[in-house]
Amino acid sequence: MMQNESNSSSESDIDIDIDISDFSDPTADLEEVPKGIRRQARSLENYKFPTHHLQKELIDPNKIPLVIVCCGSFSPVTYLHLRIFEMALDSIREDTNYEVVGGYYSPVSDYYNKKGLASAPHRVRMCELACERTSSWLMVDAWESLQPKYTRTALVFDHFNEEINIKREGIYNSKIEKKINVKIMLLAGGDLIESMGEPDLWDDSDLTHILGNYGCLIVERTGSDVRSFLLGHDILYQHRKNILVIKQLIYNDISSTKVRLFLRRNMSVRYLLPNSVIKYIRKHHLYVNESEPVSQVLDKRNRSYI
Template identity: 50%
Template sequence: MNSITNRDIVHDAALDSLDTMSLDTYTFPKERLKKQLSNPEKQPLVLVSCGSFSPPTNLHLRMFEEAADYCEFETDFEVVGGFFSPVGDAYKKAGLASAQHRINMTRIAVADSSTWIGVDPWEPLHKEYLPTVKVLDHFDHELNTVMGGIDNGKGEKRPIHVALLAGADLIQTMSTPGLWASEDLSRILGHYGAFILERSGTDIDDALVSLRQFRESIRVIPQLIQNDVSSTKIRLFRKRGKSIRYYIPDKVVDYIYEHGLYSDDEKKQADKGEEKASIDGAASSQGVSAS
């Protein structure tokens, strides 16, 4: 794919440059949300996935689909929307491409492959690191305070429930003493709840033991077809000059090659920027599970 076509994709995905965006001009990306419930007896749900997405993989996309199926067949929820919320540049992590690139890639990933998954740039528009609980509060505010909820199909508005969508590795960090503030965990798991996709090589049961007070609000989604693709492995393949195609969306692969992301030269450039302001160790461990 040539560079013009890739830029067209970014434009079609409604992405402005972060240089021209600000919190003052920010508008919530609600275009892909359902306008009303299909079943007025169901509880409307929006799934939010917070993470690095450096780069986004097919497993990140598949996670939303698995959760939607689980909700339809196993719960009283009706999924009315889903969002990627990429972490901002203040989150200093090895292999983290710029927020601009990661927003571009996530929007390219969903542009043609989904009609209901969107990308919200609100989090990376902040210069400071935002813990996950503040991101979920933001979605709750936009969906229910600003929008007033969703039409239940009878001309009445119904509040939309917001929940965190993540892989099993996130639950492991939540069960590790000292990594998460207790008040944040209480609000994330107690108030919002989480849908957690099983991941090969990750033991969820041990993590759930220490989080048993939130067990009813942590819904574990079985991964019926095992998939252990991760952003970390994609970056490693890239640095070794190996193919990354078919592990991540084709157009994201094209974007990575076009911009030279995750090569050794890119890493050297990233290393030069690590002398800038970093965030507290305690804060840096909260909420970024997508490797």
């Protein structure tokens, strides 16, 4: 955890919802209206898989049910993290025979060694505040964040498959009057897919498992050529039919890394992330004492936004 101990909050503080008195102003943003959001368990013993926005039945029984999962640090979650789900939704509706029945954020655990990583309870809570107050189909799953060690993405997807298709037997299809399995796909930025081509970063067996058994939705960066990259990578090319490339029609370059720098410099981050998340960051004094190298933040090659 990169946060200064003097600024960290107790566990009881993390669990408290934002006071309604904070929003007495009638002109306040609608997304800030309190909804009594309760955070997930802080231990695996009390963990429950979230299903409150997961469809129980296909609207169009001729389509294939799909759940989208985005894995990342989300430190903090930004409007781009919300926006990429909507971009994926549009592309899926336009170009595929899938019906999206739910979407999940899966924040990494504290054992993921990355600069600027706030503690897992904070990151899970910020994701909850962001999606629960702005979306009718997105959820946050805390399972990965609760693991006592870094968990490979392949195992995270096996967890989602177990919860959705094994324990709950998928989703009901009225046409055949029984439940069917749900397709689960990884939502990722072009930077993540390019990292799959880096030696020693991804195990070949994990890539084959993720792309072969699940699939990947890639949000393409402006100026990048994901299709050419797929052509040059054996495993990615082998599973290219299980990969959907999503173009950004409106370029968005918000990054958590730059947001953290803005917070360190006491600059405004309004309209870069939901107001409820901004209030949470200020309440818990997150990111203000980070020691992340500024040169890394401003490096144009640092394109990660997950």
